[in-house]
Amino acid sequence: MIVFPNAKINIGLHVVSRRSDGYHNLETVFYPVQLTDALEMAENKTTGITFSGLPVEGPPGENLVLKAYHLLKNDFELPPVQFHLHKKIPTGAGLGGGSSDAAFALKMLNEYFQLRLSTEKLKNYAVKLGADCPFFIENKPMFASGIGDLFSPMELNLTQYRIVILKPEVSVSTVLAYKNVVPVPPEFNLKKLSGLPIEQWKETVVNDFEKSIFPLFPDIEKWKKKLYEAGALYASMSGSGSAVFGIFRHLPADFDKIIPEGVLFVG
Ligand SMILES: C[C@](O)(CO)[C@H](O)COP(=O)(O)OP(=O)(O)OC[C@H]1O[C@@H](n2ccc(N)nc2=O)[C@H](O)[C@@H]1O
Ligand SMILES: Nc1ncnc2c1ncn2[C@@H]1O[C@H](COP(=O)(O)OP(=O)(O)OP(=O)(O)O)[C@@H](O)[C@H]1O
Known part of the structure; x- marks a missing residue:
């Protein structure tokens, strides 16, 4: 069985x-x-539990896919x-790649082995693997x-817009950022985001981490400015x-000239 764990912004x-x-x-x-x-x-x-693919940073015990498997194996009879x-999805990017791998591993094990876990139960397992x-x-x-980890659904549909993600070379540790x-x-209640025209987000919608991360890694701020130069609404x-x-x-016709490198995703 194959699944495609996606990123978040x-x-x-x-x-x-x-x-x-x-x-x-x-x-x-999110x-x-x-x-x-x-x-x-x-x-x-025959060989027991194995993991292959591009090496995930850190010790095998910290591999979130394996952690997801062992978390369920504590409570259910799972074969190797x-x-x-x-x-x-790069790590240290704030895109939740590791968390997504872990959540999709839980969902896949639930479906493949017919564990019949509800969405709520899956979320309870998931939070043990990471806040995201x-x-x-x-x-x-x-x-x-x-x-x-506490959610209210939001009617937010950006499918008529283009989303571009840039990844500066530097990676940021979540622990350091916090x-x-x-x-x-x-200052602004993000629950009201979907009622605010995107043209007004620039003045109103902030990521608090930028204040402390930009001075440490000026390149990140430079890339953000490039996106506005290329005509981003936000x-x-x-x-x-x-x-x-x-x-x-x-996207402007000369997008590649304004942003010649660092493009990770265009959706
Ligand atoms: C920055 C975000 O990506 C925003 O969505 C998340 O808050 C990060 O979530 P995450 O990577 O899943 O975080 P975890 O792997 O659970 O935690 C890593 C470390 O980040 C810090 N941490 C994380 C989430 C949170 N709400 N408060 C924290 O202080 C803690 O020091 C923790 O030890
Ligand atoms: N399958 C995995 N993919 C990526 N990282 C993993 C995985 N398993 C364990 N990790 C560990 O988790 C750490 C955080 O990974 P993740 O991809 O969630 O990074 P992030 O960019 O900090 O995301 P965010 O801040 O949005 O949670 C990595 O540094 C890595 O050591």
Whole structure:
């Protein structure tokens, strides 16, 4: 069985307060984009559980696909399987690639082995793997609060626009980003995002991480400015960076001249 875990962008992100468990309460709008990895799974009774594909950074114990498998295996009789992951979504980009792989692994195991887990139960497993992970269970535009795991659906349809994602060379650690951010009460209620014309987002919709990340990695801000130069109606860093995205009504004919490199996705 093969699935295609997709990336997300954060449209607006308010870091509201620091919690006693070390995490932060936030408010954000998650929007899925069709930049995808490919994750394949087959039963493998001879060699036990295996993982192949482009190496995932970090120790094998931190591999989120394997973590998803073992999390379910604690509660269900699962036979050994082999996973193959083809990575397209870069890590340290704020695009939720690892979280998406993990959430899609949970969904695939649920379907393939007919575990009959409800969406709510899958989300409860997902949050154990990462704060971003539950979003990818339903994978629809959502206003999120809590640590990013409490959702209200949002009617937000950007299909008539073009979305461009740029990935500067630098990668940003999510832990570092949260360490440097200063929580502030939000000035705009992101629940109202879909009622605000995109032309007004530039003045109103902010990602709180930009304030502390841009001075550390000036290239990220440079790429964001390029997106506005190319005519984006709205541009922002996604999550804790380093990817930036732009929303365009139309791409200009000389887009390749304005932005000759760093383009990861055009949708
Ligand atoms: C920046 C975002 O991508 C926005 O969607 C997410 O908040 C990050 O979520 P994530 O990568 O799934 O985060 P996790 O893997 O659960 O946590 C990594 C680290 O980020 C910090 N963290 C994460 C989420 C959150 N709401 N508050 C935090 O302080 C914690 O230090 C945690 O140890
Ligand atoms: N399948 C996987 N794909 C990517 N990273 C993985 C995976 N499994 C474990 N990881 C670990 O998780 C870390 C975070 O990965 P992820 O792709 O979610 O990054 P991110 O860009 O920080 O996303 P976000 O900030 O939006 O959560 C990586 O640095 C890597 O060590």
